[in-house]
Amino acid sequence: MTTKTINDQTIDFDDEGFMTDYTQWSTEIAAALAEEEGIGTLTDRHFAVIDFMRKEFEEKGSGPSIRRLTKESGVPTKELYQLFPGGPAKKAARIAGIKKPQGCI
Amino acid sequence: MNTSTLEAPAPTKEKERIKKVSIIISKGSLEGVYPGLIMANGARMEGIEANLFFTFFGLEAVIQKKMNKLKVATVGNPAMHMPSLIGILPGMSAFATSMMKKEMEKIDIPPVDEFIEMISDAGGHLYGCKATVDMFHLTKKDFCPQVDSIITVGDFYEMAAGGEIIFT
Numbered sequence: 286m287t288t289k290t291i292n293d294q295t296i297d298f299d300d301e302g303f304m305t306d307y308t309q310w311s312t313e314i315a316a317a318l319a320e321e322e323g324i325g326t327l328t329d330r331h332f333a334v335i336d337f338m339r340k341e342f343e344e345k346g347s348g349p350s351i352r353r354l355t356k357e358s359g360v361p362t363k364e365l366y367q368l369f370p371g372g373p374a375k376k377a378a379r380i381a382g383i384k385k386p387q388g389c390i
Numbered sequence: 391m392n393t394s395t396l397e398a399p400a401p402t403k404e405k406e407r408i409k410k411v412s413i414i415i416s417k418g419s420l421e422g423v424y425p426g427l428i429m430a431n432g433a434r435m436e437g438i439e440a441n442l443f444f445t446f447f448g449l450e451a452v453i454q455k456k457m458n459k460l461k462v463a464t465v466g467n468p469a470m471h472m473p474s475l476i477g478i479l480p481g482m483s484a485f486a487t488s489m490m491k492k493e494m495e496k497i498d499i500p501p502v503d504e505f506i507e508m509i510s511d512a513g514g515h516l517y518g519c520k521a522t523v524d525m526f527h528l529t530k531k532d533f534c535p536q537v538d539s540i541i542t543v544g545d546f547y548e549m550a551a552g553g554e555i556i557f558t
Contacts (some may be wrong), residue, residue: 305476307393322431333455350498351431351435351507351512352500353498355508361511362507362508362511362512363511364513366434366511366512366534370437371437372435372436372437374435374436375436388497388498389428389432389497390428390432390497390498390499390500
């Protein structure tokens with residue numbers, strides 16, 4: 286486990302760079318993590334994905350599968366891959382401040 | 391002579407990553423098709439380039455009229471833990487198929503047509519095998535719209551160059 290200071294706030298991360306406590310998250314932290322992932326500035330569409338992931342995580346304890354994500358967040362598969370190029374499930378989960386996705390789909 | 395000072399520190403090797411996979415789906419049973427689809431979709435989720443090549447009976451997975459009617463094979467499969475004599479009974483395959491589909495739905499594995507669409511939208515490419523298409527007298531019209539083109543084995547190797555090839 287490692288810690289990093291973002292915006293004067295100490296954030297805990299696991300060895301793979303996922304936040305271990307999603308309650309430490311804020312939109313400023315999301316912006317900093319998005320910068321690290323090479324995503325750039327986050328738009329409303331990014332947040333449609335991030336908010337859905339966080340909601341799902343809060344309710345179920347794990348992030349959604351890509352299938353659920355695209356069906357229920359209102360962001361279709363094509364757009365999801367454009368918003369988070371190079372591996373949407375993990376990148377979006379990392380920026381959303383939740384644990385690494387566990388499913389295969 | 392002391393050689394220890396000559397040894398440079400081992401360079402920190404960057405973790406090796408797979409960049410591209412080309413997956414061949416050659417079987418037309420439900421359990422023959424899904425592993426390849428799951429691996430292709432999983433590759434795209436990780437940002438890995440993915441090609442799917444459907445050949446022989448595997449082609450049924452991209453034939454519009456057949457893709458959602460694939461069945462689990464209940465004969466000749468020891469892992470079914472069912473004597474083949476029972477496996478041949480009418481309805482056994484349909485029963486095993488509906489059981490498996492139910493379980494798959496629970497863990498969010500989509501039906502074949504939806505899965506193919508997902509993989510295609512995710513940037514994966516799908517190809518049909520020319521030899522099989524000729525053998526079964528099929529045309530482009532028989533396939534779902536996500537199939538990019540019908541290609542030869544030579545084209546496949548060209549396309550797979552620089553990546554991993556997985557045969558299922």
